[in-house]
Every structure is written in C-alpha cells, then in structure tokens.
Amino acid sequence: MTTTTGLRHLIEQAHGPILLPGAPNALTARVIEQAGFEAVYVSGAGVTNTYLGMPDLGLMSITELVGHVGAMAEVVSIPLVVDADTGFGNALNVQRTVRQLERAGASAIQLEDQVSPKKCGHFAGKEVVSMQEMVGKVHAAVDARLSEDMLVIARTDALSTEGLEAACERAAAYSEAGADILFVEAPTTTEQMAHIVRTVPGLHMANMVEGGMTPLTSRDELGELGFSIALYANAAMRGAVAGMRQVMAHLMTHGDTVHATELMISWADRQGLVRKTEFDELDRRYAADLPFEGALS
Template sequence: MRIPQSPRLRDRLDDATGPLLMAGAANALTARVVEEQGFEAVYVSGAGISNTYLAAPDIGLLTLTELSSHVAAMAEAVSIPVVVDADTGFGNAINVRRTVMQLERAGASAIQLEDQVSPKRCGHFNGKDVIEADEMVGKIAAAVEARSHDDLLIIARTDAAAVHGLDEALKRVTLYREAGADVLFVEAPRSQEEMQRITTEVPGIHLANMVEGGKTPILGRGELGRLGFSIVLYANSAMRASVVAMRTVLQHLRDAGDTNGVQSLMLSWADRQALVGKDEYDALERRYAVNREGL
C-alpha cells in the first residue's frame, strides 16, 4: 500500500553518475523486488508480460488494456520510475496518442515506441519488418504532443538495423530525435563496433539492450558507459531466472514428494509477507476496525 513518488527520470539521465542500469519486470511483485535490490528504475517488459501472463511469445499479442493494467499495478507497488515497453503504440499515430495518455495516467515515467510493422516481433527474432521512417516520425510527434508533462520521456526504438542495415537505423534515430524523442534505442546491434557507431554518429541519450542469447554482445555497465550509452537494460533476466528456480523446486517436489531439500531456493514465509506489505495491511485493518462494544 504505497503512494508512488517517482523521482524525475530526466534528472537521473542528466547527471554524471554513469549509465542507468535498468532491470525488467513482468508483474508488480517482480517490480518490487527490482526496487528492493536498489535499482533506480524498473522496465515493464512487453515480452515478459506476454510470456508470463499469456504464456505466449513476444509477437504482438498483448493489448493496450492488458498492458495498462500491469503498468498501474507496478506503479502502485514501487516508488521508482516505471519505464513502459509500448511496442508499436497499438496502431497509427492517433492510436499512439491514446496509448501515451492511458499509460501516463497508469503511472508511466517513460514510454518506449518502436518502428516495426504490426504485429511486432521480439527485436532479436528473425522475420521483422519496419514501417516507413516518416510514419514513425508522425507517431513520435503524436506521443510528444499527447503527454501531459515533459517529465514523461519518449523512447524511440528502431529495428531497422536487422532489416536495412545499421546506416538506415542511424538515419532513423536521427529523425526520431528531431521529432522530439528523448531517448534513442537502436535494437540488436551485432558488434561492439556497431554499438560505438550508434553513440558516436548520433548525438543524444542512447539505450543499450542486453539480451542473454540475443544478437548483441553482452558488455559490462562500465564499458557501455565508456561507449556512450546512458541506459543499460536487462529486460527479462529476472523472469528467466525465476523459471529456472520454479523448475528446480517443482522437479524436486514431484520426485521427493516434499520441498525439504529445496527450501533454501524458496522465499521464506516471513520474507514473503514482508515483501507484499502484510504488516501495512494489518495496520490498516486495525485502523478501520469497527468498535462494536460502543454500539
């Protein structure tokens, strides 16, 4: 039961303390763990929600209503900025206006939009395509105009490198920056040399997406900072780790008939209740309890 008090994400990106390391979450509980572990922002992963909520791949199946409900729950659960993956914006520029307004009301501190053809695909899948650059420029202009406050950042992602090459991707993010995007995101560069070109050839705030097993080399936060990236994203590391732990515990339970050998891998009862704020709810119950003796 928290009231969100997100600091301005723009202020954090303007300081000189090194790249913002951002972890992704697919639900409010994971978002709270991200905050608990000291991260300065949490990323609402569209792929993570698709995987966990729908048990489906990241191929554009999630709706705006489903995404908004997850964003609202996460924003209420944490006090750090919530950065939202809004895929293609759920339609054309007019749809993007509604998407931005709805997600901002839900508690987003930043909204990421990408230039893929809808339905989109994960940035590290094959078979992607992108819309025309001028259509995406219109979407970004609509997003900038739709936000109610400049504190809401617009992150412009291009997937053009996989389709048309890095030169086209760099041309696009330059146009997107001119259209008003606050943060630039070239998805799936294939080498450190390509990553260096992104930050050298296009001025602005750049995001690096680290996907274990994906097309981009995994580099350390310090090295990415030296390359010129201001944000380092690990969108689904926590979700993927949780599945490994679930499988280990469930396999043991299936084979042994109990959890006695794997409880060290499980959240303790007390820690679980603390994480979800059980004491706070107990206090509220006492505060609002009816004193029937005086009736």
C-alpha cells in the same frame, strides 16, 4: 520530486549508464526496488510471457498493459519505463496509448518502428514501417504526454532490415521529432554500438539480451561506448523461471518440499515483500468496532 522528474534527473546526473532491470509483474517490480535499483522497465515480452504464456509477437492488448502498469505503479516508488511496442496502432492510437500509460503511472514510454504485429527485437523476420510514419508517431507521443518530464523513447529495428546507416538515419529523425532517448535495437558487434552513439547525438539505450544478437557488454564498457541506459529486460523473469524449475524438480523427485525450503524465500520474507504488516495495520485502523481517529465527534 515525482517519479517522472526523478527519471530525467537520474539519467542526466548518472555517472555512466543506469541499470534498468525489467519486470513482468508487480511482485517482480517490488523485488527490483528492494534490490536497490532506481528504475524498472515494464517489459512487453515479460508481461506477454508471464501473463499470457505466449511469445513476444504483439499479442498483448493496451488494456492488459495498462492494468499491469497501474498495478506496478501502486506498489513501487521508483520510475516505470514502459514498453508500448508499436503504440497499438497508428499515430492517433499512439496518442491514446501515451495518455493511458502516463495516467497509469509511466515515467517513460518506449515506441518502436516495426509493423504490427511486432516481433521481439532479437527474432528473425522483422519488418519496419516507413521512417515518415514513425516520425509521425513520435510527434504524436510528444504532443500527447501530459507532462514534458514524461520521456519518450524511440526504438528502431531497421538495423536488421535496412542496415546500420539507415538505422542511424532513423534514430536521428526520431530525435528531431522530439524523442528524449534513442534505442537502436539488435546491433551485432561493439563496433556497431560505438558507431550508433558516435553518429547520432543524444541519449542512447542498449538492450542486453542474454542469448540475443547483441554482445553482452559490461556496464563500464557501455559507459565508455557512450550509452546512458543499460536495459536488462527479462533477466529477473528468466532467473525466476530457473528457480521455479529447480523447486518443481525437487517436488517431483521427492514428493515433498521438506528439504527444499533453502531453494525458496522464507514465509516471513514473502509476507514482507508484499507488505502484509502494513495491510494488517490498515485493517485494524479501519475495523468497524474501533473508533476512527480522524472521525468527526
């Protein structure tokens, strides 16, 4: 089973919402896979924060995103759900974006209906394109995918700008256009969350942003509300920054890390995470002074 078909099967067979942690880079994706999660979210905000050191304001390029997706796909075997922001342009750009990301290893691609440049879904001052324009983008994404098992996630940010009913209307229209998963961003109450799922048939994703607009809700309660995916887009990154600050504070205070090793993963754990033993074995196998087992005689 490929990672693409595996993602569809995972969502359909899950008893309750699947947990979808986000990763800003390949190393974090490895950590998420090692922890036992069955899929990973390539966070646009996370990549922008870590790679550029900038806020989530649509500053990342498609080339940068494709590079990160390719790096993650090379080192993990679980499906990648990729945040493609607004698709990097109009419907024609969306088609190229989908093809590039699918070839890079995406199992699902998320598109949103904000104007470009977009903003984080939990920032103020968002604007959305017309519903008709986004419907065209969803159609373009569906037509562009190489495999029908590559899922299209349609996100709307209209709740903050046009209200709950307008957001539900958009979600229904995006579903009709072919979106496999619906994502109404930034509801502010559990009542709104329940209304979205009850009003619009389909698979729904909930974004759990610590400190954001949406109330943090347990996995069980999200399941009771009817959500299929619980997204934790930047929990891993924020936890990593907290750890880095702790180690750096120790180094600044004490001038060394002699007594800070308990704050870090071990040397052996670090090398295991990046599979150094496997690379050493490959290095020995392909060494110039050793006969290659598969070589012709």
